[in-house]
Every structure is written in structure tokens, then in C-alpha cells.
Amino acid sequence: MKTPSSRKPAIKAVVFDAFGTLLCIGTRKQPYLQLMRLAREAGRPPQWDDARTLMTHKLGLAAAAERFQVSLPISSLAALERDLFEELSSVTLYSDALPAISVLREAGIKIAVCSNLAAPYMVPVKLLLPALDAYCWSFDVSAIKPEPAIYQHVAHQLACPPSSLAMIGDTLGADCLGPRRCGLRGYHLCRQAEPAEDAFSDLISFARFVVDTTE
Template identity: 45%
Template sequence: MTKLNGIRAVAFDVFGTIVEIGDKRRPYKQLMQKIYKAGREKDLKDAELLMSTNIAFSNVPSLFDMNLSPEEISLLEKELMSELSTITLYPEVLFTLNSLKEAGYKIGLCSNLATPYAKPVKELLPFELDAYAWSFEVGAIKPEERIYQKLCEALHCMPNEVLMIGDTLEEDYLGSRSFGMHALHLNRSCESQMAESISKLDELLSIPL
């Protein structure tokens, strides 16, 4: 494992990294399918727009200049609430976060996600973190440089003082490294051949930072 010296802050991706969804209802996918069925032409950037816009779930159709019935929206909102209620922390997260805090590191989150998912995640955390770079607040998604920049600014750290950890290779590892940050790739499914990879977050605690 590569030694990572000079680190003052550790930032984590969210879904697949510190939390998981127990019952994936995929309400946004269902909503977009209805929007497309109503006449909206599919665009590869629709998902990016959803995650980079601070908008309530019920207002998403208006973002695409479309209308759905109140009944359709209500049913999908129930799906959303059901999904949100099954968000849980991975087993080693509390110990890892508490250990980093006790060691004096700043801690942040940097995630591509839609607006409703942030609150339930924050409610699971053991304490208020130092920085949150939510894509819907920043107006940019990983691996765009702007979201890493906002993260570093919120942490009051230079990029080379921040370690980014996440399960997505391009967004969390390659993207942050290209911005000048340190990074570790989280691969929970199997042991990775990459030198800078971990399979559980608490493995981070054995690395000299």
C-alpha cells in the first residue's frame, strides 16, 4: 500500500462507500420513464441534470418541461420514501469516522446524488462533518473539477492535503487524482490488483497518513 503523507482531510463518496440502499425502488428511473413516455426525448445528460439541480422530487417533471398527474407523482413519492427509509451505513463506517475524528483529520463527503438523498444520509452520521460537496448544491458532478474544488474549499485544504475514497474508479479515484488530490479506490466485492485500493473503509486506518 502506498504511504500517503501530508494528509489533513479525508473525503468519502456516499452510496456504495459509506451507505447502501437495502430496498432499491429506483423512483427517479421510474419517474424519468414516465416523462419519456409522455413525450420527452431521451438525452444522455438527463441524469447529470437531475443530480446537479437542487429540486424537489415532485418538481422534476417541470425541469424537463413536462407534466405528470398528481396521482402519478404521489405514488412515486411513496416509492422514494420507501427507498430512503432503507438507507444504512456499512458496518465499519462509524468506527472509521470516529477514529479519523479522534486523530484530528477533517472529514467530508463528496457525492453525485439527487436532492432527497442527502438528508437521510446526514441523519445516519455520528457527528456533523466538516464539509459536504453535494452535486445538487454545487451544480456539477464528479468527475468535473468544480465539485472537487468546492470540496477542498469547504475543507480549507489544498488538493494535495485531501484523500478521496470511493467505489467508482472514474469519479472517485481518477477524477480526484487528476485534480491533484490523493485517492483510494474502494472495491468491496473483491481484492483489487491496484496498489491504492481497499476492500473496507477501516483498512484506511492502518495506512500512515
């Protein structure tokens, strides 16, 4: 049971993770993972920061292949692009996403998205969730959650002190513990399991909790 604390400042804005929190991918093709597998097969050994590179630079598939110095046949690159299109086309909102945002909006709370992702995945987020107060992408900030810079950036975008921000997402380290270390209030979304303390099983319950906290 989550009990709002009167000793904390009111929550002025909520920061949502994107995929796994507000949105889900219906058809998983994982074209970037396929690209890295092709790079390995071509003789390029994996590097510890490959995933970070993909998410902190504005790289489409062709640009990613060039950055990793992988020469692909046009047919292979075209197949990856088709898989990317199919995956992006399958993105939908979770059923509780818009109702939760509506609850928060009615209470005058700002809404932001903060996400680690490769640049093309921004497109369905903005199409399905237009006109939010802030969008914070790892490839724009050159930092990924749980690095402090990305949380600082979204706080700056919202013009709110970190202590007045609440963040929720399905990744404990990136969306709950990381924000807490930077002064935000972090909460874990556990859709498939019994939530622990300071965690929620759905976004509507979280939104109502936030509104109760601000009253």
C-alpha cells in the same frame, strides 16, 4: 500492499463518497429513473444530460417533472413520492463506516462527504452522519464528479490544499481517478472484489493507512 510515502504532505482531511461507500440503500425503488421512463412514455425523448440535470439542480420529483415538462397524474406522482420515501427510509450505514471515521477523528483528520445525488438523498446522509466537517453535494455546486469544480469546492470547504486531501469511493473514475487529476489522492473502494494497488476492500483498512501516512 499500500506503503505510505514520506515525500507527500500529510493528509489533513478525508473525503468520502456517500452511497456505495459509507451508506447503502436497502430497498431500491429508483423513483427518478421511474420518472424518466414515464417522461419517455409521454413522448419526451431522453437527453444526454438528463442525469446530470437531476444531480446539479435542487429538484424534488414534482420539480423534476416540471423541469422536464412532463405532466403526471397526481396518483402517479404520489406513487413516486411513496417509493422515494421507502427508498430513503431503507438507507443504512455500512458496518465499517463509523469505526473508520472514528479512527480518522482520533488522529485529528477532518472528514467530508462529496456526492453526486439528487437533492432528497442528502437527508439520510446528514441524519446518519451528522456534524461532519464538510458536505459537498453536486446540486449545490452545479457540478458532478469527476468534474474539477466539485473537488475544488470540497477543498475550499475544508480549507485544505488538494494535495492534503485523500478521497475514497466505489466509483473508479469519480472517486479515484478524477480526484487524482485535480491534485487529491484518490483511492478506490472495492468491497466485492480483490482490490488492486491503491485500492481497499474496506474503510477501516483505508483509515489506518491514512493515519499511518500522517505519522
